[in-house]
Amino acid sequence: MNLSIAEENYVKSIYKLQEGDAVVTTNALAYELETKPASVTDMAKKLKEKKLIDYEKYKGITLTSEGRRVALQIIRRHRLWECFLVDKLAFSWEEIHELAEELEHVRSEKLISRLSDYLGNPVIDPHGDPIPDAHGKMAKPRPQTSLDQANARRLVVTAVTDQSTALLAFLNAKSIKLGTQLEVIAHYEYDNSIEIKLKQHPAITISEQVAKNIMVRPV
């Protein structure tokens, strides 16, 4: 089946919002895709026609198994390109997403399989997310929370949700980047600040606001 870029983006977003088997609402999808609910309704009819989603008026959207297959293919392409950008072209974690967003729409099974081989068939991308194999098989996503809500002591940084230069500059100054391992020393209830320690660095205290924008998972 030949999908437009718009259709691929819808399928990918539906997959993302489903998180297992939840029904995706028109509004949620519109918000995710930065478009209007009316546009989502239009596209939903088209994707239903193509048997990529189950959709009944006012009942929300879920992917069919074919839709899931397509979504996993797109996610595979996206994450492999992210690996390429980081491993080979030395891009940093905060730059790769939008580039991969474009590269993922180049549809060629052969290109992707060669790219995967070239990269050593990686199974996780630079954000720590699992990469589906050619058949759509993928490891379970590892739990990921914002630093202020993490309950484990030893953590690894997987992403930052706020791309403001102010935050990036702060993180840079503190040598915190993707993959950085850290240990939580203390939570201060007074202002919800958190004391953390990086290897070979003195402990530092970061504000709740910063902690909310740092995604981590247990290591």
Place this chain on the structure above:
Amino acid sequence: MNLSIAEENYVKSIYKLQEGDAVVTTNALAYELETKPASVTDMAKKLKEKKLIDYEKYKGITLTSEGRRVALQIIRRHRLWECFLVDKLAFSWEEIHELAEELEHVRSEKLISRLSDYLGNPVIDPHGDPIPDAHGKMAKPRPQTSLDQANARRLVVTAVTDQSTALLAFLNAKSIKLGTQLEVIAHYEYDNSIEIKLKQHPAITISEQVAKNIMVRPV
């Protein structure tokens, strides 16, 4: 300026057809882009509006200097991706064009400059065509003709224009591939067949039809 993929393809084709400073006709451009003359007229108005081309009704099309700049950027992206596909992913010359055709539309100055660095800043692509640098400077394209019209004796294969499996199989059987050097031994006027010799191979005779589809340049 933000161009659509369609607009980029028009600019690239106009550049290709101009070959220096010739005026590009509506019909020629329609043929090149596999579209209809009426569509070309529509787009010509748009590109004129954006100051990428000079265009007056019935007078044909030429690129402005800005249009040339844009074209060279696209060609740079295309040829760098071709290098990547051949050098890093081991694609063969006949497979890369259409992939590069898609990859070239990912617009990121940074991506391309890093890709170029990664590839060792190549100055010619796998077809032997020169790659413009970041400022649009490019070596003169080297003369390239079909084998049946070449007048030099020692030649190197730069492309095949017919992608039929029959021709590719033939070339494969004769060990003729991109970069193969050959020597023209004789032209037979009777049927316009040509006798050629590859290093470490006995001389072979190829038909006019095959020769027409093999592009070469003097070595």
Place this chain on the structure above:
DNA sequence: TTTATTATTTAGATTTGCCTAAATAATATT
């Protein structure tokens, strides 16, 4: 259980890039 609120859909436009068919301009032929 009415009423208010929120979510969703429909109707009708818009833009982009393309098309066909018909009209017009440019060029070639007699």
Place this chain on the structure above:
DNA sequence: AATATTATTTAGGCAAATCTAAATAATAAA
């Protein structure tokens, strides 16, 4: 120079993907 041919443009439409505004359905609140 008049006519035929070819090239180009215009006019009018279509499909994809979006939008706004209005209508309707579902859900929450009184």
